[in-house]
Every structure is written in C-alpha cells, then in structure tokens.
Amino acid sequence: MLLMTNWLRFAECLCGHFLSQLMHDNLITYIVFLWVCVCAECCHHGGGPISSLCTPALVVDINKVKSNAKKMTERYKELGVQLRPHMKTHKTIECADIMTTGSRRCIVVSTLAEALFYADNGFEDILYAYSVPFDKVECCAALSERLDLFQVLLDHPDALEQLKKRPLRDGRLWHVWMKLDCGNGRAGVLHSQPESLKLAQAIDEAEGVELTGIYAHCGNTYNCRGVEQIQAVAQETTTLTLEFMEKLKAEGITCKSSIGSTPSCSHPVKDMARLSEVHPGNYVFYDVQQSVIGSCSLEDVAVRVLTRVIGHCPHRNQLLIDCGWAGLSLDGAGKLPTGYAVVDGHPNLKLLSMTQEHGRVEPISGKLDYSKYPLGTMLKLIPYHSCATAAMHPTYYVHSEDRLVGKWTPTRGW
Amino acid sequence: MLLMTNWLRFAECLCGHFLSQLMHDNLITYIVFLWVCVCAECCHHGGGPISSLCTPALVVDINKVKSNAKKMTERYKELGVQLRPHMKTHKTIECADIMTTGSRRCIVVSTLAEALFYADNGFEDILYAYSVPFDKVECCAALSERLDLFQVLLDHPDALEQLKKRPLRDGRLWHVWMKLDCGNGRAGVLHSQPESLKLAQAIDEAEGVELTGIYAHCGNTYNCRGVEQIQAVAQETTTLTLEFMEKLKAEGITCKSSIGSTPSCSHPVKDMARLSEVHPGNYVFYDVQQSVIGSCSLEDVAVRVLTRVIGHCPHRNQLLIDCGWAGLSLDGAGKLPTGYAVVDGHPNLKLLSMTQEHGRVEPISGKLDYSKYPLGTMLKLIPYHSCATAAMHPTYYVHSEDRLVGKWTPTRGW
Structure with missing residues (x-):
C-alpha cells in the first residue's frame, strides 16, 4: 500500500490530480500506468527521497536557492539599486520566479532562446545583454514590438546601423544599452577610448533608438581571491562607469547604469549605490569557484x-x-x-x-x-x-x- | 511565391504534410503560422542555405556521414565481423538508421536514456555497454522483458548478484557481456587477474543469466599518433581478448567477443577478423582529435x-x-x-x-x-x-x- 501511495503521488506529480483520481477508481488503468512509469521514468521518483534518483542527476536545494536569492534581493533593496537578475545559470521559469520575487519583470538573458522562453511565459522587461548579433536583429525587432519592454545591447557602430535599418513599428523605440569594457577584456567598447563616448552619443541621437543605459560586466572579479580583491575590482568598475556617466552628462545625455558579476554583487562597495542597476546571475546556485573567489561559503x-x-x-x-x-x-x-x-x-x-x-x-x-x-x-x-x-x-x-x-x-x- | 514555397517546405518539415495541405487551403492559417514560425524558430530556416542559420549551430554534412558510415560498414562486412555501431556521439534516430543501414538492429548505447529512446523507436538488439548501475537494474529488466534482445554488461560479482536477485519473467535470460580491461584503464575486470576468468565462469553458471560475450574498449588508442601506434594497441587488445576467449574455451565456455574504439576500428589489424563484433561510434562524425590520432583525415x-x-x-x-x-x-x-x-x-x-x-x-x-x-x-x-x-x-x-x-x-x- 505504501508503494502504491508513492506511485500515486508520483503519478499525481506527473499527470495532475485527474489521472490520479482515475487510478483510484480503476485498478487495471493503474497497472498499465505503473508499467508506463517504469519504462518512461524509471527511477526518477517524484516525492521520494533524493536517494531514489537515478544518477547522474543535478539536484537543487530549494531552501538554499531561496536564501541566496533573498539575500541578494534585500541587499540591493537596501542600497536602493534595481536588481536585474541574470537567467543564464539556470534558464528555468521556477528559478526566475524566485529571483524576481514573483514579479516576472526585470531580467537579463544571454541568448535569444532564453528571451523567447521567458517572453512566452509572461516575463516582461527583458534585457538581452549580448552584443546584438546581426542574424538575430529581426527576432529582436519582433520581441521589441511584442513585449512592453525588450532591451538590447551593443558595442559597435555597425550594430547601431543594423537597428536603424529595421525601424520598429507603431512608433516603438529600440531600447539600447551600450556595453562598456571597464577592464574585463571581453565584449564592450573600451572605456578609455574616445570611441566609447562617440558611440553613446550616436545611439542617443539615432532616430527610433533610445540610449537606455551603460552596461559593464566585471567578469575580471573571477581572477580575485577574497573580498578585498573582489571589492577592488568592483570599485574600479563602478568608478569607471560613473565617470563615463559624468562624461555623458556633460554632453547632456542621461541614462541608466548597470554593472554586474556574482562576486562584485555579493560584496558591493558603497559607490555601487550610485548605479541604477546590477545584474548578477550565478549567485542563485553559487558553486565551488565562487567559494574559492570568496563570493560565498x-x-x-x-x-x-x-x-x-x-x-x-x-x-x-x-x-x-x-x-x-x-x-x-x-x-x-x-x-x-x-x-x-x-x-x-x-x-x-x-x-x-x-x-x-x-x-x-x-x-x-x-x-x-x-x-x-x-x-x-x-x-x-x-x-x-x-x-x-x-x-x-x-x-x-x-x-x-x-x-x-x-x-x-x-x-x-x- | 518563392518565399511562400520555402515556408511551406519548412512547415511541412516541421509539422508534416497535413498542416502544409491545410495551409494551401487557408491563407489566414498560413499567416498565423508564419508568425508562429518567425517567433518560435526565428532564422533557423529549413531548406535554405546553411548561411541562413542563426549561430551558434551544429551542422552535419550528410554526405560525409554517409561516406564514413559506409566505409566502416564495408570494412567489417569484408572482414566478416559484425559491426555494432555506438550511438553515444550523436544519439539520434536518423544517424542510427544510417549506421545500421536501415536495419535498426545491433547497436550499442552508453546511457539508459539512449536505450529507451532507441527501444521506443523500434530498435532491437541493443547493448547497454555500461557496467550495469544498481539503480537501473529494474529498468534493464523491463527492457529485457520487452525487447526481443536487450543486453547488459558488467565487471563485478556484486553486479551479477543484482541480476540474479531480479530473475526475468517468461523464462527470459539476462544477456550479459563481461567487460575486460585490456590496458585501457577505465572500466572492466583486468585481463591479467584470475578474477576475470572466475567472473566469466560465474556469469556462465548463473541461473537465468547467459554469458553473451567478452567486451573490451581500447580507449587507450586515444593516446596514439599515427596508424602504426593505433594498430599496436588494436593488436594488443585483440590478442589479449582472443587469449581470454581461449582460456574460456578451455573451461568449456564459448561466447562472443567484441573490441572497439574509433581509432582501432578505422585501422583494423588482421586478427580482428577473429572477433565476433566491433563497436566504434565516433567515426560517423569524426573530429579534429581523430585526425590528430590518425583515425581519419x-x-x-x-x-x-x-x-x-x-x-x-x-x-x-x-x-x-x-x-x-x-x-x-x-x-x-x-x-x-x-x-x-x-x-x-x-x-x-x-x-x-x-x-x-x-x-x-x-x-x-x-x-x-x-x-x-x-x-x-x-x-x-x-x-x-x-x-x-x-x-x-x-x-x-x-x-x-x-x-x-x-x-x-x-x-x-x-
């Protein structure tokens, strides 16, 4: 009977209450279903102990996820900075719900597949924080025309030209973040080069386009060991970003600012309160690497x-x-x-x-x-x-x- | 019209002839479908040039796949050795069809998920060539009872005990390959240890169990550079396997023998004709590593x-x-x-x-x-x-x- 109850709980989890009720009433259906379960699902039991899982299996501790998410949310609520959590680590709806405290608003994604997935599941205010690839401009346009708020990112004048060639319908604007490289050494226009200011101005001036913000990823925190080193990189990235915002202001341009990486956002420096947003992602799971860096235990x-x-x-x-x-x-x-x-x-x-x-x-x-x-x-x-x-x-x-x-x-x- | 034809071809590919016919008859449905395609599939066109694909994308050259498969098939047909292709590289039905020349029989898989996938798609004579994990014995039993021929592998007496504890229904036998380590240094009972012969005897003698064959994986060919070195490992693995078969024969036991790895099976030595089977897999795609080893160009x-x-x-x-x-x-x-x-x-x-x-x-x-x-x-x-x-x-x-x-x-x- 205990076994039967376990199977029914599993069936309920798999197929909903309806099928489970049906099985209560019909022993033959139950036996057939049992066989289907054995063949299709084998030992990936729902409701059982984790020791019942077939291996290898990735297991997620929901209490730690919630605790990690809560700490980050409260940290930036206190600082008065908008948290825009990155989805790239987990790419699931459920974890996104936890990271956005159920609002389904204000997220970052790393792929267009993620953007579509979240858009299809009712998420809004999605930032596709990836130098807008030319083969995906049309899809980005479709999302910009479909959602209340879809945002893209670029770091090259040629990308801006691509957006200008595809004006959005119904008077909508392309919402564009410019990526600034503040020492990370991957994507972004280098903060120290005059081209960075010129590109921001060009975005600001372009018809049908809005300069939404300046975006910096401090992935160079991954070379750090300990909070002191993390905060030195966080400070440098913040300072360079804020200096760039001042340069823009001198040109009469105002927009948002955002920096991110799990190490820096786990140990913010005071000046980060002057930013509009932060965009960490890995923190919801963390890992051994983050513990070695000093982001977490x-x-x-x-x-x-x-x-x-x-x-x-x-x-x-x-x-x-x-x-x-x-x-x-x-x-x-x-x-x-x-x-x-x-x-x-x-x-x-x-x-x-x-x-x-x-x-x-x-x-x-x-x-x-x-x-x-x-x-x-x-x-x-x-x-x-x-x-x-x-x-x-x-x-x-x-x-x-x-x-x-x-x-x-x-x-x-x- | 050309665009419409392309979309219809794509629709047909995606949803089958029925939907395509429906669209021929119904322009509104077609327009809705077009929109769905744009949103869901973006630029992953079917029927177009590969330059139309969104990136990153894995592309497979069907002509090279067929050529690689054909060469391997013909090589072992000539040698009179059964080719049992491994599915672990691609894990698709279509490529399995090419590797089995449409027979859907006689394959090797590395996971139970693959075994179920191929079984559900009408494949038979499946060897799950992985030291039978204790958490998956029940699923293996279900497959053994469902298919005409499902085979498992083991390398430890405790695994044999697990199978004996779960006798198959309807007088069916567990078809068991014993894995022999001929110098690869991963799974398998070491060829030189007396335990290897003892285990083979125990399998042979166990009630409800059949010793189907001796299985060796010469993954140590991956350390080779050039055909000469590959063939030295192929020769050593073959010799050790055949010597083991002789030892079994002396005990009155006969069963099949199989060795495999893409490098050795791409450059067989003469003695491999004395084996029952070979089980390479990567050869259908090959890669830079295989070209460095000398398996292919x-x-x-x-x-x-x-x-x-x-x-x-x-x-x-x-x-x-x-x-x-x-x-x-x-x-x-x-x-x-x-x-x-x-x-x-x-x-x-x-x-x-x-x-x-x-x-x-x-x-x-x-x-x-x-x-x-x-x-x-x-x-x-x-x-x-x-x-x-x-x-x-x-x-x-x-x-x-x-x-x-x-x-x-x-x-x-x-």
Missing part, C-alpha cells in the same frame, strides 16, 4: 550532481563513478586539489579525470578503503562551475532537505 | 559549429565570436596550436578562450586584418571532440553541400 552552494560508485579498481587505487563530463562538464580542470569537483563530505577524494559517462576517483593520499564505497554508493559532487554543470542537464531535481519537491526544465539552444 | 570530419563574428577588439588584436563553451564544450583545452578548435579555412586563427557564450579569437601570428572579418562574418569551427560538442546542441542542422536538408533531435539525459 561552500555551504551556500545550492546544487550537487548525485553520482554512484559503479566500479572498483584496486590495482589503480581508484573508484569509478557514473558521472563523466556529460554530467558535470570539464570546467575547472586543474584548478582544485580535489580535481573537477568537491566530493561533499569526502575531503580525501579527488575526481581525477572524466570521459563521457565515467569519472575516475582516487584518494588524495593513502589507500582507498573499498569497504566504505561498495558499488551503488551515492556520492554528491559540488560543481566547480554551476553554469557549466547545469548546462549539461535536461532536468533539475529540486529538493527540500532530503525530499524531492519538484522538477525544473531549463530552456536550451540559442 | 580532417576532410572526413562531418560536423562544424557555425559561428559569427560579434566583436572587434583591436586593442587586444582579437575577434569575438558568438560561440562559447555552451556551443563547443571545453574539450581539447591546450591540445591544439589553433586552440579549442580548428577554424575551417583560416589556419592563422586560434580560438584562444571561451566563456559561456563568447569565444576570443586571435591570429597565431601577426596583426588581425579586421576588414576581412566584418561583424556578422560566419566562421566554421571544426570541433576537437565531436561527442562533447554534439552534447551541447539540442538540434543538429543537416546539410548537403550548402543546402539544409533536415534537422536531427538527439536524446539527452540518463
């Missing part, structure tokens, strides 16, 4: 990859686990004494190497005691980079303490 | 990631492209003079580094001539490891020369 990390021991190799003093790069990604290679991840609760274990579906685990020192790790033993990997690990999973299993409470399905592609 | 590689220039960084002598690790994977780090990939037709370009959605490209020597790479320029990346790159894409765009001819949707998860 390892206890704040909300995700794990569950894996099981599938092989003993005493002649190599190794274990095999059922998580390879297909379940973890190769991010973090060579960066941790524990290899590609941290094995939660097993500080002497190192994830030495991975192939597609296998991981080789060995002790950092000494001989493995195989009696502690019989085949089937579940281990929990704390990912080095949660964005990269989440990207490998078509489903995230959400839990509260040890109970499964839901499944999240991310969007993928571009 | 760079011209044989059937996949590219299309990407576009989205940024100019003259102060760093770099380009930015719209392909980061989300579109390519991080596999191959530090292994090529051209960085994470080969930029097709641009031997002086190096893919220096990637973040989630950005790639930094610089010249191997000299100054970049930006006039050659205006924003929007399409580049084609030849992946270092096609298994890892394909794993990042929810859709593969299939082309014949420069025309798109279809889309393939891989299965994901475990």
